[in-house]
Amino acid sequence: MKEIGAILKAAREEKGLSLEDLQMLTKIRAPQLEAMEAGDFHKLPGEVYVRGFIISYAKNVGLDPEPLLAEYYAMKKQAVLEEADPGADAGAEETASAGRVVARKSLARTNPGLKKANLLVMASVGLVVVAGLAIGKYYAGKPATMATMENGPVTVTEEQAATAPVNPPSAAGPAENQDRTEATVTEERETAAAPVLPAGKGHLVVEAREVVWLGLYQLPARTIIFEGTLQPGERHEWFPTADVYLRIGNAGGIRVFYNGEDLGVLGSSGQVVTKVLPAD
Structure with missing residues (x-):
């Protein structure tokens, strides 16, 4: 600085x-x-x-x-x-x-x-x-590192993780799991019925209010689900199949929802917070 x-x-x-x-x-x-x-x-x-x-x-x-x-x-x-x-x-x-x-x-x-x-x-x-x-x-032209839960998690080695992109990828697999910002949410989606959760899966939603670094890993192997920086207004959702390890840089800038429960803001602005979200 x-x-x-x-x-x-x-x-x-x-x-x-x-x-x-x-x-x-x-x-x-x-x-x-x-x-x-x-x-x-x-x-x-x-x-x-x-x-x-x-x-x-x-x-x-x-x-x-x-x-x-x-x-x-x-x-x-x-x-x-x-x-x-x-x-x-x-x-x-x-x-x-x-x-x-x-x-x-x-x-x-x-x-x-x-x-x-x-x-x-x-x-x-x-x-x-x-x-x-x-x-x-x-890294804009390299394959996205976010593993979509429908196709199963992808285990990433330490060497691969070290070179992973720090910005969220622009394309991330099936449309129902694709990251979308609030700025691009269409009127049709806003009026659509709530998604039916696949059997045995959790439902994690995050909404960024400030610039936030987010790391999302599936346990026990800490398989990378997502790593990157979210901008204010971005909203993302995932359907993990096991316990999830959440790491947030600037915890005061993001709101977390899990299985329909509003967990709110997990810390203060600038604070680094980690949390495990159980699958059950």
Whole structure:
């Protein structure tokens, strides 16, 4: 997160603004602005505020907030992945290097007011690594890793799991089990009768309210059912045949329903939560 802070601070200084000046412009308290410049985003009130603070800070110093937000969420995602499996992202540095080149060009193009010297300094500490976006693009053409329950689970080795895409696949098998976002739900589906659950199967539904990393595994072998990042408004459902191990990064940003029961929000924003959902 320090890279994001370095970018913000350099842009503020380039504008000749003090922290007190920026506090007046953004209505964000000076200690919180200092925390942002130090990369200590965990000291801010909550995940919803972090997004708003980054946007407000960036716009008031003449930066495009989108690359900064992309970097922030990519780093959050990376932290969750590393906690789940410390060895799963051995190639992240190589991807990050490519991301720095793209980011440097993006900042130079969208923020011409920044001095070249400042851009080079920020690049040297790894500015705006759009690693999550790069990984998603790289794997866009590869087979989806989500195992549909109708065809039985697919056991994935540790090596395969390490290279699995971090974004939800666009196609995932039979239409009745295909992931759909609320934005693409048709009127016909909204008025359709509730699905009849196959005998002996559970029914898991998740609804994302914020950007959330989700890992879904069927026990006892922890077979991957789904791994990826959900965007606000996305809704997914599965029909597992055994106990399910659920791992959520940013538990406050997702609502869980299981076998018709509303389990609600399982934690607070930014919190990593794990839970086992029994098949019976």
